[in-house]
Amino acid sequence: MSEDIVARLRKGLPACWLKTGLRAAPKAKDPASEAINVASARWQRFAPVLAQACNIPSWDGVVRSPLRRYPRSPDWPQSLYVKCDHALPITGSVKARGGVYEVLCLAERIAAGNGLLNAGDGRYLSLLEEPARKALGSWTVVTASTGNLGFSVGVMARALGLKAEIHMSMDAKQWKKDRLRQIGACVVEHATDYTGTLAAARTGKPGERRHFIDDEASLDLFMGYTCGGMELASQLKDLDIEISERQPLFVYLPCGVGGAPGGITYALRAAFGPAVVCIFVEPVASACMLLALDKGRGEPQSVYDYGLDNRTDADGLAVSRASGLVLQKVGEDIDAVVALPDAMMRAAVRRVWAEAGLRLELSAAAGFAAIEPLHDVLKQTRATQLNPIWRRFDSGLHVVWTTGGSMLPEEEFVHLLA
Numbered sequence: 001m002s003e004d005i006v007a008r009l010r011k012g013l014p015a016c017w018l019k020t021g022l023r024a025a026p027k028a029k030d031p032a033s034e035a036i037n038v039a040s041a042r043w044q045r046f047a048p049v050l051a052q053a054c055n056i057p058s059w060d061g062v063v064r065s066p067l068r069r070y071p072r073s074p075d076w077p078q079s080l081y082v083k084c085d086h087a088l089p090i091t092g093s094v095k096a097r098g099g100v101y102e103v104l105c106l107a108e109r110i111a112a113g114n115g116l117l118n119a120g121d122g123r124y125l126s127l128l129e130e131p132a133r134k135a136l137g138s139w140t141v142v143t144a145s146t147g148n149l150g151f152s153v154g155v156m157a158r159a160l161g162l163k164a165e166i167h168m169s170m171d172a173k174q175w176k177k178d179r180l181r182q183i184g185a186c187v188v189e190h191a192t193d194y195t196g197t198l199a200a201a202r203t204g205k206p207g208e209r210r211h212f213i214d215d216e217a218s219l220d221l222f223m224g225y226t227c228g229g230m231e232l233a234s235q236l237k238d239l240d241i242e243i244s245e246r247q248p249l250f251v252y253l254p255c256g257v258g259g260a261p262g263g264i265t266y267a268l269r270a271a272f273g274p275a276v277v278c279i280f281v282e283p284v285a286s287a288c289m290l291l292a293l294d295k296g297r298g299e300p301q302s303v304y305d306y307g308l309d310n311r312t313d314a315d316g317l318a319v320s321r322a323s324g325l326v327l328q329k330v331g332e333d334i335d336a337v338v339a340l341p342d343a344m345m346r347a348a349v350r351r352v353w354a355e356a357g358l359r360l361e362l363s364a365a366a367g368f369a370a371i372e373p374l375h376d377v378l379k380q381t382r383a384t385q386l387n388p389i390w391r392r393f394d395s396g397l398h399v400v401w402t403t404g405g406s407m408l409p410e411e412e413f414v415h416l417l418a
């Protein structure tokens with residue numbers, strides 16, 4: 001089976017990896033919940049600041065997205081919902097959770113370090129006043145990105161008056177670079193893939209007052225994403241939907257380095273224990289999480305070493321190596337990885353636009369495209385080899401996480417639909 005997987009990936013065919021053996025048990029009273037609470041308290045402290053700094057009409061400064069029911073559709077589960085992170089405020093992608101959150105952590109530290117803020121004193125709006133602007137403006141936030149992370153970090157940094165230096169890989173779309181330059185960020189373009197861009201950004205001139213956001217290794221970034229998982233748990237509760245091992249929650253999460261799906265998984269596992277099934281979805285050419293779990297026994301692997309070329313139009317997922325930090329935090333909580341050719345994601349963009357009017361970028365449609373190949377593999381696998389939770393596939397609740405797209409310029413979207 002596992003030799004097969006690499007052969008399938010090389011041929012550009014969809015492939016599934018399923019976790020075998022024991023699934024993660026609920027971690028009673030583990031430190032996860034505490035760390036997640038710290039992150040959500042920070043988001044709350046910052047809400048008034050975001051509301052004022054971001055200039056979004058009648059927005060309360062809370063970064064949250066709707067949970068929508070998907071219309072009944074052939075071959076897709078009865079009970080299908082969409083967690084609409086493509087419509088998140090500030091930057092219209094899931095990076096408005098992680099990337100924005102790390103910028104907030106940094107701003108808080110700088111202001112506190114200058115005696116301009118006492119954590120918990122409720123005076124966060126002073127961050128937008130002159131003394132704090134001056135202190136923040138002497139710092140540069142640096143990051144490397146295939147597009148959306150740089151976009152979110154750059155937009156948030158500039159909104160708080162920080163300088164931004166954004167290193168973009170060859171995958172990054174032009175409009176994201178243009179937008180960043182318009183708001184005064186310094187955009188550095190690289191002719192390499194994401195891993196190469198990251199290496200270049202890391203070796204940027206060392207100096208004072210530079211903060212590097214490392215997508216492969218940042219705990220702040222990871223924790224920022226956890227709020228998405230908490231939010232889903234509370235939305236399901238509001239709808240009176242109970243999740244249990246009899247009615248499990250199946251969640252489809254597009255995966256690049258793994259930070260966004262990993263942070264969300266971390267929170268969902270804390271909330272639902274073994275009753276949530278976390279399915280990561282990647283392009284076949286960039287199946288770095290699948291390879292880390294199947295071939296690397298939880299250690300990051302380079303897709304190039306397996307004859308894959310990391311070429312995909314799903315720019316948010318064009319990553320050749322998964323994050324070691326994410327594997328360490330949630331590697332054992334990932335129940336399945338589905339790898340897909342671009343054509344299947346493209347078909348999902350069109351279908352979801354036609355059926356539900358959701359405007360998605362390619363990466364963000366991956367979750368929908370994963371449903372049928374996963375279902376096929378479940379049907380073909382002998383019941384004794386499957387973890388019992390998969391038998392609840394038909395009766396479970398399915399949530400597809402749509403991770404970006406509402407800010408795609410019209411011509412980009414029309415091009416995707418063509």
Ligand SMILES: *Cc1c(COP(=O)(O)O)cnc(C)c1O
Nearest residue numbers: 148256257258259260316403404
């Ligand atoms: C970044 C991104 C992802 C995946 O996040 P990782 O933290 O890289 O795994 C998924 N979808 C979109 C649209 C993204 O921009």
